[in-house]
Amino acid sequence: MADNAKPQASAYAYISLAERIRAEWKIYIVALVFAVVASAIGQIAVPVGPGQLILFPIFYSLILGILSGPSVAKIFKSREVKAASKLVIVAICPFIAKLGINAGAALDTVVSAGPALFSHAAGDILTIVIALPVALALGLKREAIGAASSINRETNLAVTTDVFGAESPEARGSLSIYVVGGMLGTIYFGLMASIVAAFNIFHPLALGLAAGVGAGIMMAAAVGSLSVIYPGQADQITALASASQTIAGIDGVYLAMFVALPFTGWLYKKLEPRFAAWRHEPSEVLGQAGSGDAAANVQAKEKDGE
Numbered sequence: 001m002a003d004n005a006k007p008q009a010s011a012y013a014y015i016s017l018a019e020r021i022r023a024e025w026k027i028y029i030v031a032l033v034f035a036v037v038a039s040a041i042g043q044i045a046v047p048v049g050p051g052q053l054i055l056f057p058i059f060y061s062l063i064l065g066i067l068s069g070p071s072v073a074k075i076f077k078s079r080e081v082k083a084a085s086k087l088v089i090v091a092i093c094p095f096i097a098k099l100g101i102n103a104g105a106a107l108d109t110v111v112s113a114g115p116a117l118f119s120h121a122a123g124d125i126l127t128i129v130i131a132l133p134v135a136l137a138l139g140l141k142r143e144a145i146g147a148a149s150s151i152n153r154e155t156n157l158a159v160t161t162d163v164f165g166a167e168s169p170e171a172r173g174s175l176s177i178y179v180v181g182g183m184l185g186t187i188y189f190g191l192m193a194s195i196v197a198a199f200n201i202f203h204p205l206a207l208g209l210a211a212g213v214g215a216g217i218m219m220a221a222a223v224g225s226l227s228v229i230y231p232g233q234a235d236q237i238t239a240l241a242s243a244s245q246t247i248a249g250i251d252g253v254y255l256a257m258f259v260a261l262p263f264t265g266w267l268y269k270k271l272e273p274r275f276a277a278w279r280h281e282p283s284e285v286l287g288q289a290g291s292g293d294a295a296a297n298v299q300a301k302e303k304d305g306e
Helices: 002-010 017-041 057-067 078-085 087-105 107-112 115-137 143-148 154-164 169-199 204-211 216-229 231-278 284-305
Strands: 044-048 051-055
Touching (some): 017 057, 017 078, 143 231, 154 231, 169 204, 216 231
């Protein structure tokens, strides 16, 4: 694996910043144009039943990026697409730093928060139990670990990349959900908030608390729908969602590092052989175990020969 990764890493190694700019200038210019266009369009709210769907600028940017790829408009070649994928972490680093600053400024809010604000992040563990089997049933391998371990927004993507490496299957899975979530996540969250509120099972403030999942655009979509349905409690819903969002951005990092990713990796080793057999394909987990056993046998024979 390490030998295979070296050519990929060296393909984007530059001797100077000027050389990198000369090779990737088109990516920077087009990305800036897409950002300006998306910001000019702004948010679009579409009424749906008792709530509303909200389209955010990131949705338009992602659509423009897909259309500019080698499969459609061919503005970018495959090499430039691969180079751009490595810039995602660089681009979101300022946002991650901003989250840390906000978390420090809101330390009093975090300390004084009730157990519900802290414990709601534990719901991510349940999503792993649901999402990982679905990913394996669809044929994903180690990509499923990154894809199913969290909501895969900026902080989760950064943690997964740091733990497994930018070239790892886990990071690719996380990045895939990051992109799809940016396109469809806001639509889904706005619609889901409207549907759940229509059942009138949960208190409006509980729904506001649940809206803070660690993704600002998704929280805004859910809060927008809830505010239309419960206009008299809109301010309280927004306040609780913001507090929940702040805390989710803090404890979500540690939950991902110490609980979600290890648990997803453990569950993957348990479930992958069964789904591989069900799909009639080789098991990656059993293959790695077999390679390890073979290497151990070779070492044992060498020792016996000595």
